[in-house]
Amino acid sequence: MPPGPATTIRFVAHRHVLSFAAALTVMLATFPPNAAAADRNEARFRRLLIGRHDQARVAALQSIPSDFQSRLYALPIIINALETLRKDGRFDRAEQLGQPELPGGVRMMIDFVGTIDRPEATQGLVELLPCERVTWAMAAIGTLSKNQHHAAIDDLIGLIESEHFENSYGFRFTLARGLKQMNHPDAWEGLAKLFDRVDGQLAHRLDQEFQDITEDDFGGDAKRFQAWRGLVGLSAENDSPEPDGLAKANAILSQDGKSSMPLPERMGLQPSKSAASYAREKRLKPSHYYGIDIFAKRLLFVIDRSGSMRTVVGGRARIQRAKMELITAINGLDEQCEFGILVFDNEVRAWREDLVQATEENKRNATRFVEYLSAGRSTNTYAALRQSLSFDPQLEAVFLLTDGEPTAGQIVNPSAILLDILRRNEVHNVTINTIAIAVEPLMATFLRNLSEPSNGEFREVR
Structure with missing residues (x-):
């Protein structure tokens, strides 16, 4: 049977990729290079990168030889192709067509650029940060941070003022994780600024992370480290018993050990209290x-109401x-919280279509x-x-309760569900907590x- 159209496209793309790889290898091995041949192969490679077929994009990237010289040669071509793709409107319609906003091949291009420790690579990724497609901006943050492009730290900190930061919990989480991965004093100070702008799950996670930061993370700069601790509301670690300036002044003005004037309070919400500690x-x-x-x-809250939930255990x-x-959990919610409820059997039903404030009436x-x-x-x-992951872009945590294996729906195999949901949650960064009622191992x-993977908690109930 002759190959169908899709097979033909893949074959042609693969053939072009192989020829490009061979030509690139020869070109790099030969000096001086054949300029005309190089131009033709560059154009062919670029066409694969900016084309409509993501599999061809992936194959083209995989064809690049692993040596640094070859990767450096491909770098400007890939950066230029990313700029073209960033302006391509078809990706804005991807989700409407049931396709990912950030295809795997484009993600590979972004990751490739991040592995090159050169100023032009850093700049190429920085130019993606203001991209209107949140997944593209998040991918750029991720690879800049993972590969510690420290020259981009100020650009990452600037994203705290962006619309993506305001509108998406997943973006805020990605930015916080990225600044942490930078592991640089400037990034820790940027995280202090971010910490002052978040609440809930992310604030709690950062609060935990900050407990482990030491003076070594600031290159041994004790003064800068102590200033940072003040910014995030942690108590200062004073090694010296010397009194501060106000105490010294008061001692000078005192007679017979008694103060001749009242000691003024420090300026702020309370004496010695930072805005961050007050917020905490x-x-x-x-x-x-x-x-x-x-x-x-x-x-x-996501609750299983399938038929097996009728099972009586201990008289109930x-x-x-x-x-x-x-x-009990709902009644205990802080009034600042927003919550929702999904219940499911073979279908999913929402109590409300949006998250609602935890008022007494609600x-x-x-x-x-x-x-x-x-x-x-x-x-x-x-x-x-x-439905949980797409319920609200500001959603921070899901609490899933179930008592049995999936038996209905588009995917019922637990391993397949796991791979699909974890991949989708790379964008949302929702903390998924699970409660299992008398389930099989x-x-x-x-x-x-x-x-x-999301640092959620698992509870098993009998």
């Missing part, structure tokens, strides 16, 4: 759900216990909704997770592996 005190008081602390400010149906735990309404829940039919876990492993 004002952050959410966590509620709990199956023993998991809720630090997120914007969260979604599983769904009844699940409802009681959920109502808590009462949510409680009534939960009280009337009953067990349904099969288990469409994949649809519930997909294979399902427990699936739920544990679903939560761990």
Whole structure:
């Protein structure tokens, strides 16, 4: 049977890639190079990079020899192709057509540029940071940070004022992770600025990270390190028992050990209190759900109501216990929180289409909704997770409760669901927490592996 159109395209693209690779190898091995042949191969390579077929793009990148000279030769071609693709409107319509906004081949191009430690590589990626496509900007942040392009730190810090930062939790998380990966004093100071602009789950995560930062992370600069600790609301580590300036002045003006004038308070919210430490005190008081602390400010409860939830354990149906735990968690939410509820059997149903403020009225309404829940039919876990990730761009955490293996939906194989959801969550960076009710060991492993990559927690309930 002759090859179909798709096969032909792949074959032609692969043939062109192979010829480019061979020509590039010969060109680099021969001095002086044949200018005309080089121009033809560059043009052919560039056409593959900016073409419509992502598989051809991937094959072209894989054809580049691994030696540094060859990679350096390809660098300006790839940077130029990225600039062309950034202006290509077809990627703006990708999601409407069911295609990824950031194809794998374009992601490989961005990653390739990041592996080259040259100013032009740094600049090429910096020019992607203001891209309107959030996934492209996030990919540029990721590769700049992973490869520690320290010259781009100021550009990353500048993104704190961007619309993406304001509109997307996933973007804020990616930027925070990127500055941390830079592991540079300038980046730590940038993180202090970011820390002052976030709350909920991300603020909690950063608070934990900051506990482990030492003077060594500031190149031994004790003064700069102490100033940074003040910015993030950590107490100063004073090695010297010397009194500060106000105490010294007061001692000079005192007679017979008694102060002749009152010691003034330091300027600020309270004596010795930074804005960051004040903000820390004002952050959410966590509620709990199956023993998991809720630090997120914007969260979604996802509840399995399949037929197996009717199973009676200890004189009570599983769904009844699940409802009681959920109502307790909702009533314990800080009023600053925003929350939502998804329930699923073979279909997924939302209590509200958007996250709502945790007011007393909304808590009462949510409680009534939960009280009337009953067990349904099969288990469409994949649809519930997909809808969770797309529920709100500001969503910080998901709490998934289920008692069995997926039995309905587009994907039912747990391993396939895991790979798909983890890949999609690379954009959203949602913390996925999972609660397993009397599941088999294979399902427990699936739920544990679903939560761990996002630093979520797994609980098993019998």
